[in-house]
Amino acid sequence: MNAEISTPTDELTQRLSATPRGARLARRLAATQLAEWGHPHDSEVSDTVQHLVAELAANAVTHGRVPGRDFELRLRLLPENTLRIEVSDPRGDRQLRFAAQEADGEHGRGLILVTLLADTWGVTERDVGKTVWAEIGLG
Numbered sequence: 001m002n003a004e005i006s007t008p009t010d011e012l013t014q015r016l017s018a019t020p021r022g023a024r025l026a027r028r029l030a031a032t033q034l035a036e037w038g039h040p041h042d043s044e045v046s047d048t049v050q051h052l053v054a055e056l057a058a059n060a061v062t063h064g065r066v067p068g069r070d071f072e073l074r075l076r077l078l079p080e081n082t083l084r085i086e087v088s089d090p091r092g093d094r095q096l097r098f099a100a101q102e103a104d105g106e107h108g109r110g111l112i113l114v115t116l117l118a119d120t121w122g123v124t125e126r127d128v129g130k131t132v133w134a135e136i137g138l139g
Helices: 020-036 044-062 110-117
Strands: 011-016 071-078 082-089 120-125 130-137
Touching: 011 020, 020 044, 020 071, 044 071, 044 082, 044 110, 044 130, 110 130
Parallel strands: none
Antiparallel strands: 011 071, 071 082, 082 130, 120 130
16 A cells, blocks of 8 residues: 555545455545545445445456556545545556456446446546546435
């Protein structure tokens, strides 16, 4: 994990190792930051954000991983009480998997979950890699 954390009052940015441990840490960081912003760990908003971060981080680690490169988590408070979650990875391909490979399989449902939980989401290209983002109202 990179020790540099940027935490202005309305943003958290953190680079994390592209490993399952890094993905778990992304979820924990999101929960901690939301608590600092007034949304306790056991709130519905925190639960939804943790699920979104977990799915986006797991996708970055599983499908966006480039050996030796980290992924980045960014949480930003936007106007009108909206939270933007961004997970950036170094792999530039934008081919995203939407459907489960097997009806009873354990994988392939992440972006379906993101579609159901987020108000809106999308993919933005970067100079190196891509950013998958999701936005939700904080109610």
